[in-house]
Amino acid sequence: MEFKNVYVINCVEETIPHASSIKENIEEERRLFYVGITRAIDNLYLFSPRSRKGQFKDVSRFVVEGKLNDMPVDTYGYEIGNKVAHRTYGIGEIAGFDENDKDKIKLKFDDGLFRSFSLKILVDNNLISKC
Incomplete structure (x- = not known):
């Protein structure tokens, strides 16, 4: 059965x-994860929240082992060096993307301060635009 x-x-x-x-049935868990991800015909979406129930969590070892966190992330057409306008902080420039979390963007604002944000949240909430 595929979807x-x-x-x-x-x-x-x-x-x-x-x-x-983790100690007893790790191979069975790995097999179930593999079966799940191989059912995708067109799109596979993996969600790894940074925190759960108020505690920070690491990405699943299965995602890391399969190098699934290295898959492309949508940058919404933004690139390093682009001038942007943030609704709250004003004009800035994209200084970089986090190596470990491609959705995390670092902006340098005209006041010289660097701030990090989730690019998806900025775009989805119209908090950022290209200058």
């Missing part, structure tokens, strides 16, 4: 794999 789109949520340690399976 056009497959969504796997909470791809974080202690959820995938489950905390109780």
